[in-house]
Amino acid sequence: MRVLVTGGSGLVGMAIQHVVKEERGGYEGEEWIFLSSKDANLMSMKETRDVFRKHQPTHVIHLAAMVGGLFKNLKCNLDFWAAHEVGVVKVVSCLSTCIFPDKTTYPINETMIHNGPPHESNFGYAYAKRMIDVHNRAYFEQHGHCYTAVIPTNVFGPHDNYSIEDGHVLPGLIHKTYIAKKEGKALVVWGSGTPKRQFIYSLDLARLFLWVLREYPEVDPIILSVGEEDEVSIKEAADTVVQALDFKGEVIYDNSKSDGQFKKTASNAKLCSYLPEFRFTPFKQALKETCEWFVANYDTARK
Structure with a gap:
């Protein structure tokens, strides 16, 4: 089993590296290859084909994408042809709850992805991600490939992009709070603080990714998320960051x-039906570990 991870130097890729190497999550007989943008430009078909032919993977975790927060224009580029050409057995791609319809009922679940237009703030990103699901189904129907996708809620953790302008909400809050504390200024949180989100720690997500790669049997996507009861408001998240960084x-x-969007509440019922005993890291603990990592690695962290 030779696993090729695209986006291997990003938030989720680094978390998977940690679980495989530091937590000994890799199995005997598995070979793991973590690619970064320095290894190949995956928007180039030639470079993509070349890197797949070089490594000849049997399994792929596809994480490479252009991503950011609400205030960045998002897009994603994806081609599976290289995976098909070299005989890849399984591809696991990463989607997002942003792809779900704007006008919908809650909680959202895996069957509702294509039920209406996404929110106008990220329609380009959402439609690009939806096409991954379409592509998965087409490859299964035409070639019998088990290409599937996971749908995490808001991911955070070490090695995130902590850009205030372009990052997701939690890393942006962490960076702004760090600067406000250092400069003795007020912390300005963008927005009202009322929207609600489900946050998943990158290390928890990495552990679930390994399970999906090895054991999840479906082409249909699966939501990887904490439960509905663990949803928190942006204000609650900001308060937790303030506490973790001891900002006064x-x-x-x-x-x-x-x-x-005010909320994107997702159901993890499907995940729980497969893994009823899985336990997520408590939000406050995970956020404190993330803040400690950011402070310790401030000079080299992506900002």
Whole structure:
């Protein structure tokens, strides 16, 4: 089993590396190859084919994409032809709850992806990601390949992109709080703080990725998320960051900034039916570990 991980130097890729190597999550007989953008430009068909022919993977975890938060124009580029050409047995791609319809009922589940247009703030990203699911189904129907996808909720952890402008909400909050504390200024949180999100620790996600790669039998995607009861507001998340970084200053909410979708509550019932005993790292503990990593690696962290 030779596993090729695209986006291997990103948030989830580094978490999978940690679980495979540091937690000894890799199995005997498995070979793991973690690619970064330095190894191949996956928007080039030639470079993609070349790197697949070089490594001849049997399994692929596809994480490479152009990603960011609400305030960045997002897009994703994907081709499976290289995987098909070299006989890859299984591909696991990474989708997002952003792909679900804007007008929907909650909680959302895996059957609802294509039930209507996505939120206008990320329609390009959402439609690109939806096409991965379409592609998976087509390859199964035409070639019998088990190409599938996971749908994590909001991922956070070490090795994230902590850009204030382009990053996701938690790493952006962590960076802004760090600077506000250092400079003795108020912490300005964009938006009202009322939207709610489910957050998943990158190391928990990595452990689930390994299970999907080895054991999940379906082409249909699966949501990887904490339960609905663990959903928190942006204000609650900001309060947790403030506590973790021991910030004592004023916290101001800038209501002139967009909130995005009010909520994207996802059901993890399908996951629980497969793994009823799986336990997620408590949010406060995971966020404290993330903040400690950011402070310790501030000079080299992506910002």
